[in-house]
Amino acid sequence: MLEVFDQLTLKQKTYDMKEINIYVCGPDIRDFININHARVYVFFDTLRRYLEYKKHRVRLAVNVPGNFVIGGIIGSKPMRSTEKLAKEFFSTSNSLNIKRADLYLRIDENMDEIISAIEELERGGYAYRSGNDVYFDTSKRNMFGELLHADAPSDKTGKERHSLDFPLWLECAEKEAGWKSSWGKGVPAQHVGSAVMAKKLLERVDITGGGKELISPHHERTRMVYTTLYGGEFSDSYTYVGHTLNGTKAPTDDFTGVKEILRRYSADEIRYFLLSHPYGEDIIYSVKGLEECGKKLEKTRKKLEEPGKEDVKTFLEFFQRNMQTDNALRFLETHGNVDMKWAATKILGIDF
Numbered sequence: 037m038l039e040v041f042d043q044l045t046l047k048q049k050t051y052d053m054k055e056i057n058i059y060v061c062g063p064d065i066r067d068f069i070n071i072n073h074a075r076v077y078v079f080f081d082t083l084r085r086y087l088e089y090k091k092h093r094v095r096l097a098v099n100v101p102g103n104f105v106i107g108g109i110i111g112s113k114p115m116r117s118t119e120k121l122a123k124e125f126f127s128t129s130n131s132l133n134i135k136r137a138d139l140y141l142r143i144d145e146n147m148d149e150i151i152s153a154i155e156e157l158e159r160g161g162y163a164y165r166s167g168n169d170v171y172f173d174t175s176k177r178n179m180f181g182e183l184l185h186a187d188a189p190s191d192k193t194g195k196e197r198h199s200l201d202f203p204l205w206l207e208c209a210e211k212e213a214g215w216k217s218s219w220g221k222g223v224p225a226q227h228v229g230s231a232v233m234a235k236k237l238l239e240r241v242d243i244t245g246g247g248k249e250l251i252s253p254h255h256e257r258t259r260m261v262y263t264t265l266y267g268g269e270f271s272d273s274y275t276y277v278g279h280t281l282n283g284t285k286a287p288t289d290d291f292t293g294v295k296e297i298l299r300r301y302s303a304d305e306i307r308y309f310l311l312s313h314p315y316g317e318d319i320i321y322s323v324k325g326l327e328e329c330g331k332k333l334e335k336t337r338k339k340l341e342e343p344g345k346e347d348v349k350t351f352l353e354f355f356q357r358n359m360q361t362d363n364a365l366r367f368l369e370t371h372g373n374v375d376m377k378w379a380a381t382k383i384l385g386i387d388f
Contacts, residue, residue: 037050037051037052037090037356038050038051038052038056038086038087038090038355038356038359039051039356039357039358040083040243040273040275040358040359041275041316041358042272042273042274042275043183043251043273043274043275043276044182044183044273044274046185048358049272049273051242051243053092053242054091054092054093055092055093055094055095056087056092056093056094056095056242056243057094057095057097057238057239057240057241057242057243058080058083058084058094058095058096058097058241058242058243058244059097059099059230059234059238059241059243059244059271060076060077060080060096060097060098060099060137060244060245060246061098061099061230061244061245061246061250061254061255061258069124069125069128069129069293069294069295070292070293070294071280071292071293071294071297071306071310071321072247072279072280072281073247073294074128074132074280074294074306074310075247075277075278075280075310075319076246076247076277077129077132077134078132078134078306078307078310078311078385079277079310079311079315079359079361080096080245080277081133081134081135081385082311082359082361082383082384082385083243083359084096084135085135085382085383085384085385086355086359086383089379089382089383094138095138095139095238096137096138096139097137097138097139097140097141097233097234097237097238098137098139098140098141099141099226099229099230099233100122100140100141100142100143124295128294128295128298131294131295131298131303132294132303132306132307133303133307133385133386134385135385139237139238141229141230141233141234141237143224143226143229143233146229146232146233146236146237147215147224149232149233149236150224150228150229150232150233151205151215151217151224153228153231153232153261153265154170154204154205154217154224154228155218156265157172157204157261157264157265158170160264161173161176162176162177162264163204164197165219166195166196166197167195167207168207168219168220168222169195169203169205169206169207169219169222170203170204170205170219171195171196171197171201171202171203171204172201172202172203172204172257172260172261173197173198173201174198174200174201174202174260175197175198177260177263177264178200178260179256179259179260179263180200180252180253180256181256182256182259183251183252183255183256183259183274184251184252184256186252188200188252188253188256189252189253191253202225202227202253202257203225204224204225204228204261205217205219205222205223205224205225205228206222206223206224206225207219207220207221207222208221208222208223225257226254227253227254227255227257227258227261228258228261230254230258231258231261231262231265231266231270232265234262234270234271235262235265235266240272241270241271241272242271242272242273243271243272243273243275244270244271244273244274244275245274245275245276245277246276246277247276247277247279248276248277248278248279249279250276251274251276255270255274258270276316277315277316278313278314278315278316278317278318278319279318279319280310280318280319280320280321281318281319281320281321282320282321292321294306297326301326301330302330304333304386304387305326305329305330305333306326307384307385307386308329308330308332308333308365308386309325309326309329311361311362311365311384312329312332312361312362312365312366313362314360314362315359315361332365332369333386335369336365336368336369336372336388337388339368339369339370339371339372339373340368340372340373340374340376340377340380340388341374341377342372342373342374343373343374343375344371344372344373344374344375345373346367346371346372346373346376347375348375348376348379350367350371351364351367351368351372351376351379351380352379354367355383361384364380364384365384368380368388
């Protein structure tokens with residue numbers, strides 16, 4: 037059994053079915069995986085490991101960032117080549133002992149279905165053309181605020197009919213990478229791709245999430261597209277990982293890269309640091325914090341070589357109750373014993 041916090045209902049949800057589908061939507065990565073990205077992937081990797089330890093059949097799907105397959109420029113910042121981005125993404129994931137997903141969802145492999153979905157929204161009156169772009173009409177369905185529990189930010193471009201309308205298809209120049217459609221050459225917005233691929237490849241999503249920055253507007257837009265196209269809820273629960281902040285500033289594209297951190301600290305120390313805080317809370321990244329976790333890791337390793345009285349079931353309860361990885365690690369530091377070593381290594385992905 038597993039309990040996780042659902043951002044939609046603001047309550048715990050319980051899962052005890054044998055098959056569990058998890059959909060992780062990662063942020064666009066333009067250069068490297070930074071420590072903020074790593075925290076998201078490490079958490080969902082640990083969630084998957086726990087469920088598999090408990091004999092659940094898990095299908096983990098990761099939405100491959102659009103810039104992996106589109107290339108070109110996002111905003112004003114040139115991106116590295118698609119091949120380079122993908123290579124570094126998987127290389128860094130491997131270095132952090134993050135298991136490969138069962139499915140990597142790529143918009144380029146599902147473009148026919150994505151274009152058809154946008155056309156269906158247009159035919160149903162839920163989308164409209166503005167120039168060679170297509171926008172979702174929020175006057176027909178507006179679910180903003182249900183996930184974030186706050187007003188949605190507006191990013192108006194002047195092409196929308198209403199302030200909260202959002203793009204489904206964006207025109208691109210002839211020399212830029214894109215796909216042909218009835219609206220002209222362009223690219224789909226990530227939220228429509230997410231909705232279509234989740235339905236096609238998973239059919240049912242039990243747990244979805246990512247970093248907190250994805251709640252609004254990305255996942256709120258995805259929900260609107262999904263419910264309009266297919267009815268029902270996009271996911272049974274929405275579980276999000278807090279930010280990893282650099283000092284007192286929010287994470288940015290040039291925030292400390294994991295490859296850089298791995299030159300000084302081991303993957304075990306990094307995972308220990310990222311899992312030593314409640315997953316839903318923001319944390320501060322610091323060298324001091326990493327070094328302290330390194331010392332705790334060594335202390336825990338020694339504890340897990342010793343006999344003890346505590347049962348492994350007590351350790352597992354921390355994961356059952358909303359993935360309390362922080363409390364699980366503290367428990368190992370003080371009460372760990374050799375009977376817990378195998379389970380701790382298997383679930384936390386740390387070589388104890």
